[in-house]
Amino acid sequence: MTASPAFAYRRRRNWRQALVAWSFALPFVVLFGAFMAGPILVSFLTSFTDMRITDIRSPFGVSFIGFDNYVDVFQDPAFRKAARNTALYVLFAVPLTIGLGLLVALGLNQATVRLRNVLRLGYFLPYVTSIVAIAVVWRLILGTDAGLLNGLLGGLGVKGPGWLNDSRYSLWSIILMTTWRGLGLQMIIFLAGLQAIPSELYEAASVDGAGRWHQFRYVTLPMLRPTLLFSAVIASIGLMQFFEEPFVMTQGGPLDSTVSVAYFAYEQFSFGNYGYTAAISYVLFMTIAALTFLQFRLLRPKT
Amino acid sequence: MNRSIGVVAVLTLAATAVGIVGDTVRGEGPQPARPAAAEGDITVWAMGTEGENLGVLADAFMEEFPDVSVEVTAVPWDAAHDRIVTAIAGGEVPDVSLIGTTWMGEFAVLGGLEPTPDSIDPSQFFEGAWDTTVVDGVSYGVPWYVETRVLYYRTDLAEEGGFNQAPANWDELTQLAQATVDGGAEYGISLQPGGIGAWQTFMPFFWQAGGEIVDEENNFTIDSEACVESLTYYDSFFEAGLSQDTVSDVPVEGLFADGSVGAFISGPWMIGVITDAGADPETWALAHQPTEASGTSFVGGGNLAVFEQSDNKPAAWAFVEYLSRPEVQVTWYETVNDLPAVQAAWDDDALAGDELLSAFGEQLDDAKSPLAIPTWEQIASALDGQIEQVTVGDTSPEDGCQAMQEEAESIGTGL
Numbered sequence: 001m002t003a004s005p006a007f008a009y010r011r012r013r014n015w016r017q018a019l020v021a022w023s024f025a026l027p028f029v030v031l032f033g034a035f036m037a038g039p040i041l042v043s044f045l046t047s048f049t050d051m052r053i054t055d056i057r058s059p060f061g062v063s064f065i066g067f068d069n070y071v072d073v074f075q076d077p078a079f080r081k082a083a084r085n086t087a088l089y090v091l092f093a094v095p096l097t098i099g100l101g102l103l104v105a106l107g108l109n110q111a112t113v114r115l116r117n118v119l120r121l122g123y124f125l126p127y128v129t130s131i132v133a134i135a136v137v138w139r140l141i142l143g144t145d146a147g148l149l150n151g152l153l154g155g156l157g158v159k160g161p162g163w164l165n166d167s168r169y170s171l172w173s174i175i176l177m178t179t180w181r182g183l184g185l186q187m188i189i190f191l192a193g194l195q196a197i198p199s200e201l202y203e204a205a206s207v208d209g210a211g212r213w214h215q216f217r218y219v220t221l222p223m224l225r226p227t228l229l230f231s232a233v234i235a236s237i238g239l240m241q242f243f244e245e246p247f248v249m250t251q252g253g254p255l256d257s258t259v260s261v262a263y264f265a266y267e268q269f270s271f272g273n274y275g276y277t278a279a280i281s282y283v284l285f286m287t288i289a290a291l292t293f294l295q296f297r298l299l300r301p302k303t
Numbered sequence: 304m305n306r307s308i309g310v311v312a313v314l315t316l317a318a319t320a321v322g323i324v325g326d327t328v329r330g331e332g333p334q335p336a337r338p339a340a341a342e343g344d345i346t347v348w349a350m351g352t353e354g355e356n357l358g359v360l361a362d363a364f365m366e367e368f369p370d371v372s373v374e375v376t377a378v379p380w381d382a383a384h385d386r387i388v389t390a391i392a393g394g395e396v397p398d399v400s401l402i403g404t405t406w407m408g409e410f411a412v413l414g415g416l417e418p419t420p421d422s423i424d425p426s427q428f429f430e431g432a433w434d435t436t437v438v439d440g441v442s443y444g445v446p447w448y449v450e451t452r453v454l455y456y457r458t459d460l461a462e463e464g465g466f467n468q469a470p471a472n473w474d475e476l477t478q479l480a481q482a483t484v485d486g487g488a489e490y491g492i493s494l495q496p497g498g499i500g501a502w503q504t505f506m507p508f509f510w511q512a513g514g515e516i517v518d519e520e521n522n523f524t525i526d527s528e529a530c531v532e533s534l535t536y537y538d539s540f541f542e543a544g545l546s547q548d549t550v551s552d553v554p555v556e557g558l559f560a561d562g563s564v565g566a567f568i569s570g571p572w573m574i575g576v577i578t579d580a581g582a583d584p585e586t587w588a589l590a591h592q593p594t595e596a597s598g599t600s601f602v603g604g605g606n607l608a609v610f611e612q613s614d615n616k617p618a619a620w621a622f623v624e625y626l627s628r629p630e631v632q633v634t635w636y637e638t639v640n641d642l643p644a645v646q647a648a649w650d651d652d653a654l655a656g657d658e659l660l661s662a663f664g665e666q667l668d669d670a671k672s673p674l675a676i677p678t679w680e681q682i683a684s685a686l687d688g689q690i691e692q693v694t695v696g697d698t699s700p701e702d703g704c705q706a707m708q709e710e711a712e713s714i715g716t717g718l
Binding site: 056057139140143144146162164167256267271272 | 409412413414415499550552553677688692717
């Protein structure tokens with residue numbers, strides 16, 4: 001009935017292996033638990049409480065109020081405005097960055113283009129520059145009364161609009177700036193994707209008599225499908241959370257035209273409404289998760 | 304009868320006993336708010352210029368109280384609010400800190416601040432400034448320095464347009480704005496149409512019309528005739544094109560100095576700023592806020608508070624009391640140009656001799672603070688939004704006031 005020596009040895013070895021594995025994983029597990037999983041769990045629980053800044057000395061004294069915060073979020077006209085702004089922003093900025101990024105990548109993928117590397121660097125540079133620095137500079141460019149752009153327009157005899165301080169233009173100005181900034185990353189991703197397409201496919205297509213458009217439509221695009229999925233997911237996850245642009249350039253104004261959901265959450269947090277802020281954040285998180293899921297369904301590789 | 308005599312006798316005995324005990328231990332052990340008992344270390348947080356220069360006063364204090372060692376920590380304004388919140392939550396507080404007047408409600412309700420001892424006389428401070436320390440009837444700390452808003456206007460442009468005196472009331476303020484436009488300004492007066500802090504320019508008009516934010520029971524009374532009147536008046540500058548309805552990206556000092564803007568309402572720091580921007584001292588003057596039911600302005604500034612979790616409150620209060628002495632307040636004015644919150648300090652030649660400053664001194668006698676409640680920042684932000692809806696958007700002043708009231712009620716006082 002006793003276990004064979006070989007079995008005992010194997011068990012001991014398994015146990016030792018597990019120990020070694022866990023000790024390697026431990027630094028990550030501890031840090032992840034303390035600084036990611038823990039706070040995520042706490043913030044999720046917080047979203048069901050009425051916690052305010054005045055409760056922080058006795059955080060366990062807060063009362064659970066079920067889904068009240070979530071109900072309030074959806075009934076809050078300020079949140080709806082922020083959600084509308086964010087939707088509009090994502091709806092335009094995501095296709096614009098992807099479309100223009102692809103266009104630039106196609107252009108720079110031609111072997112005939114001179115100074116390819118300089119141009120690539122030029123397009124990519126905004127992406128690796130601090131977004132706050134970019135926003136500060138663009139605020140100066142887009143200033144109404146002393147801005148660079150309106151100065152140029154003034155030289156042509158055109159009175160430029162209030163790019164950032166007129167509610168009809170403010171969000172669009174920010175969308176344009178984001179597109180300019182985000183384009184570089186998309187370009188790099190698409191360049192990589194384009195170079196992975198075997199040239200035999202194009203040769204075969206041209207033998208079959210496909211022109212440039214047909215080659216793009218029936219070779220390039222289908223082959224780029226996984227790349228497109230990646231681009232769309234990365235772009236929408238990033239842009240759904242846009243915050244720095246309104247924070248630096250407009251403080252959400254004028255007339256709340258540039259308040260994003262993330263900015264709205266930030267405002268509520270600074271007012272000390274912690275429970276409410278947590279609820280807003282989870283609504284944003286759920287929306288991003290749902291959108292990502294949808295994109296995976298729509299753009300998954302066809303088999 | 305007998306019983307009540309007995310009670311009185313016991314009370315008297317108790318009081319005497321306390322007195323005796325108090326006398327005997329004085330100078331030996333910790334005594335609440337007695338400068339004589341001040342000893343040990345205290346840490347003081349202050350922000351901005353105040354934080355950089357407070358060491359000067361701390362050194363002078365330590366000369367007078369050799370048993371106390373004061374350590375000043377400079378904290379940037381941007382980080383100050385969150386740092387204080389974290390400090391209170393974690394129990395790792397300084398003993399004394401400079402507190403922005405609009406944060407008082409929050410920190411007091413949080414239980415972070417110690418009530419002001421009776422040994423400090425409220426009447427030595429400007430009333431409006433003292434009110435910023437009072438949260439739900441209890442004072443937490445003292446006003447340290449103050450600022451209030453007055454009217455800056457271009458006398459040369461106004462005269463050119465046929466207006467030769469300081470505007471006494473609302474009608475005259477409109478006339479002044481119009482006159483500066485006639486005299487060559489693009490806009491008569493720069494008023495903030497919306498955005499962060501617009502309420503600081505608007506609220507004085509609300510108070511001047513007789514409005515109050517809350518009644519005695521802390522119920523909001525924003526939606527009132529005074530609100531509609533003042534908001535209509537405020538909006539009239541934008542309607543008539545006398546004020547720019549977008550926030551310009553050119554700072555107001557430049558526009559004022561070159562004559563594009565005829566007037567603006569702001570605080571004492573702008574004297575230096577517009578001078579640096581090149582405004583000729585001969586071309587402009589300061590005026591009291593226009594007077595309707597009152598000529599009230601906004602009072603802001605910084606308060607000094609002692610933390611509830613401080614373990615050296617006697618020394619902390621001694622330092623606060625020291626900073627509130629009129630002569631120390633004058634020294635402080637000479638060091639960093641902070642206007643004294645203590646009225647007696649204004650009699651000193653350093654301040655009384657300055658004509659421009661005395662405009663602020665006079666205005667301080669009629670200046671109000673916003674409500675010291677924990678939710679004030681959020682309510683202020685709602686006011687900013689509604690002001691913009693009226694001045695820039697299509698909302699009527701009536702609807703704007705109603706919306707202010709509704710938003711304030713749904714936010715609540717948080718007390």
